[in-house]
Amino acid sequence: MEADQAAAIKESETCIDLLVIVLDTNPSQHIVRQNQQNLTQILEAVIAFGNAHLMQKAQNKLAVLSCSHHATNFLYPLPRRQVELRQVDGQYEAFSLVEKTVKQQLGSILMNAPRLSAPCESLLAGSMSMALCYISRLQRSVAPGVKMHSRILVLTGSNECASQYMTFMNVFFTAQKLGIVIDTCALDKTLSLLQQGCDITAGQFLKVTQLDGLLQYLLWVFLPAPQIRHKLVLPPPPKVDYRASCFCHRELIDIGYVCSVCLSVFCKYSPICTTCHTIFKNPGPLPVKSKKKRKRTSKCNSRSSKYCRLNETVY
Structure with missing residues (x-):
């Protein structure tokens, strides 16, 4: 019994869990046009969820991407610039770094974004492709003998992006070949294309009915690793429209x-x-x-x- 526990501890120390969050910040989303404060509420829930992932294990890694109608940007981590971090009493340094970096970057992106004359669809497929490239780059830099389990979580309130169908399919089958799980949290409407991606990569799809409980949904459904989800009582998967x-x-x-x-x-x-x-x-x-x-x-x-x-x- 003690030998099994020691082996499990050793395996956990040589295993890295990478979570890449793709956050849809398109102002054309119905949930954002309905109330501008909803984007702030979503951002606070995403930051708390990302810190909870880092708190599970010291080896865990996190990346946050902002997806809009015109570009995809990294909110965390920043490749070349460092954010001026002011220490907050009683807060862990890594958590404070995530919070300050994400808020500063997203504020700068929203201030410099071009004005919209008409609603435009989000570039979700391109953002997911960038997430796959980031995961592949980190995979090549992993030390020998260390395993890295990667997954992508998409949070969006946009409508169906049928014009990006081919790019979505390429992303789904590439993630399936690389063993990367794709999860989706729909904030407004049920998206059939992202449902297909979750089913192809053995991920979880969830449509949030109440935005006030977004953080609870994220911690309940998407915080556990895909390897242990079969032991938990999770919402049943929806019927996939192929x-x-x-x-x-x-x-x-x-x-x-x-x-x-x-x-x-x-x-x-x-x-x-x-x-x-x-x-x-x-x-x-x-x-x-x-x-x-x-x-x-x-x-x-x-x-x-x-x-x-x-x-x-x-x-």
């Missing part, structure tokens, strides 16, 4: 046409693929099957062939 989005109208379809070269999906037949510009032949009419001629048979059993030819009967 319909594809057509590339012509950006709508989910049940039956469509697929390009044999780039696998683009269209709801109507097109002689030229708008993605890879491949030219297809027009489908001709269906071939008509020719009817087989019936054989002639004779009911004559006479030995005289002449008599049989005179009394032939066609059936």
Whole structure:
């Protein structure tokens, strides 16, 4: 028993849990346009959740990305600049660093963001691709004999981003190949594309019904590591809608046409693929099957062939 406990402690010391949070800060979100204070409330919950992840184990690592309608930026950690940190009495230095860095960076990004004349969709697929690149870079710098378990948590209140369908699929299958879990916390609407990504990478999808309990939802569902979630009582996974989005109208379809070269999906037949510009032949009419001629048979059993030819009967 003591040997098993010692082995578990040794394994935990040589294992790193990396959490990358992709926070949607697009001002076009309905939840933000409804009340500007909601973004502040979401940010406070994300900071507390990130600090709770760091508090679980000294080897844990955290990264926070801001996703908007025009760019993706790192809120924490900063690669080359250091934030002027003023020590707060009674607060752990690492927690204070996360809080000050995230708030200062996000405030600077929102102040310098271009003004919106019309609602724009968030660049979630690009932000998740940047998160995968960051995880891959850290994976290469891990010391030999040390394992790193990585996962991505997406918090968004945006609508369905069907125009980024191909990029989403590339991100999902790349994460599946690398063993990276993708979790999604939807703050406004149910997103079928992100549901597919959670199902493909064995992640957890949750739609928050009350924003006041966001921190409780994050600590309950997304704080435990994916390796121990099967031992907990978590919300049942939703029914995943695996319909594809057509590339012509950006709508989910049940039956469509697929390009044999780039696998683009269209709801109507097109002689030229708008993605890879491949030219297809027009489908001709269906071939008509020719009817087989019936054989002639004779009911004559006479030995005289002449008599049989005179009394032939066609059936």
